[in-house]
Amino acid sequence: MKTIIRKIDNLYSDHKFIEEAAGILQRGGLVAFPTETVYGLGANGLSAEACRKIYEAKGRPGDNPLILHIGDIEGLYEIAEEITPTAKKIIDKFWPGPLTMIFKKRPCVPDNVTGGLDTVGVRFPSNEIARELIRLAKVPVAAPSANSSGKPSPTRASHVQFDLDGKIDMILDGGAADFGLESTIVDATGGKAVILRPGAVTKEMLEGLLGYAEIDPAVLKKPDKNIIPKAPGMKYTHYSPKASVILVKGEMGKVVEEINRRAKEKQRDGLKIGVLATDETKALYKADIVLSAGSRNDEVSIGANLFKILRKFDYLDADIVFSEVFSEKGEGLAIMNRLKKAAGYNYIEV
Ligand code: AMP
Numbered sequence: 080m081k082t083i084i085r086k087i088d089n090l091y092s093d094h095k096f097i098e099e100a101a102g103i104l105q106r107g108g109l110v111a112f113p114t115e116t117v118y119g120l121g122a123n124g125l126s127a128e129a130c131r132k133i134y135e136a137k138g139r140p141g142d143n144p145l146i147l148h149i150g151d152i153e154g155l156y157e158i159a160e161e162i163t164p165t166a167k168k169i170i171d172k173f174w175p176g177p178l179t180m181i182f183k184k185r186p187c188v189p190d191n192v193t194g195g196l197d198t199v200g201v202r203f204p205s206n207e208i209a210r211e212l213i214r215l216a217k218v219p220v221a222a223p224s225a226n227s228s229g230k231p232s233p234t235r236a237s238h239v240q241f242d243l244d245g246k247i248d249m250i251l252d253g254g255a256a257d258f259g260l261e262s263t264i265v266d267a268t269g270g271k272a273v274i275l276r277p278g279a280v281t282k283e284m285l286e287g288l289l290g291y292a293e294i295d296p297a298v299l300k301k302p303d304k305n306i307i308p309k310a311p312g313m314k315y316t317h318y319s320p321k322a323s324v325i326l327v328k329g330e331m332g333k334v335v336e337e338i339n340r341r342a343k344e345k346q347r348d349g350l351k352i353g354v355l356a357t358d359e360t361k362a363l364y365k366a367d368i369v370l371s372a373g374s375r376n377d378e379v380s381i382g383a384n385l386f387k388i389l390r391k392f393d394y395l396d397a398d399i400v401f402s403e404v405f406s407e408k409g410e411g412l413a414i415m416n417r418l419k420k421a422a423g424y425n426y427i428e429v
Pocket residue numbers: 143144145146181193196198199200222223224261262264275276309310311312313
């Protein structure tokens with residue numbers, strides 16, 4: 080299959096491309112599109128056959144459910160029921176935006192969207208291209224991240240093309256994603272708000288609204304047979320580049336020293352070493368590839384750069400990547416959650 084790529088510079092003058100994409104969705108095809116979190120791989124979310132193609136193109140395990148995206152709030156009531164007062168309060172505050180909510184599903188939602196669960200994840204994105212596409216398609220759009228399963232999520236159209244060229248019908252190129260980390264997932268079906276996956280809508284923001292917010296234990300700890308994530312997709316060690324990623328934790332001066340020492344040692348073994356650094360420390364490292372995720376004073380931009388950088392280490396053929404760690408406050412919780420997964424929970428403490 081030839082993948083059509085359309086660049087959207089302007090919502091009005093390039094509207095014809097969004098119409099073209101909506102037509103593909105209506106005919107059961109696959110369209111990758113930008114959102115404020117990461118690029119999504121969209122299909123008609125009410126068609127089991129169209130959704131099957133998502134799993135096939137991504138190589139996604141069948142038990143990892145898809146999120147349904149709506150273009151306006153009315154769309155929610157077609158696919159979800161029993162919207163608890165807590166859920167209502169949260170969506171009133173944070174939708175449209177980088178937040179997925181779990182609801183009891185209506186029968187029209189196909190089983191392969193929910194991985195057989197009786198709940199469905201729903202998101203109302205704020206990205207204008209995404210919203211216009213969904214509105215024109217006139218159906219909820221099932222869209223997981225538009226990467227090959229296991230790879231870091233795509234934050235640019237070029238990432239999608241690298242993973243899925245020839246496997247999907249179209250890519251809408253709307254530039255770099257604003258947040259660059261997948262949506263926060265919150266389950267309030269039981270009346271209490273529980274974060275199943277951290278993202279740009281932070282625990283602190285939910286606490287500001289509700290006075291509390293719980294976190295699924297699997298977000299903080301390595302999942303094992305006693306700690307099974309409530310979001311099925313969180314059990315996979317994904318976001319990983321080809322290189323083995325090792326997190327190095329401790330006082331900053333010692334971290335730099337330890338990474339340089341280990342880098343030198345591994346280079347002697349003939350390995351290509353990467354370092355995931357920050358603007359503050361970048362100049363201090365001696366390795367083959369040193370990339371800064373941004374300044375520690377701006378964690379939103381670190382979140383936005385993270386997957387791009389993990390992909391770049393791949394592209395530059397790093398064998399091992401040593402990474403600094405971040406505080407788990409605010410959006411740092413989401414950043415560290417993805418980094419820990421990328422590292423397969425591989426830590427060194429100095
Ligand atoms: P992605 O869109 O690729 O970020 O993946 C979707 C994420 O949403 C995965 O981690 C899924 O496990 C999670 N998810 C989707 N539907 C549900 C649901 N009904 N209950 C819990 N988690 C869900």
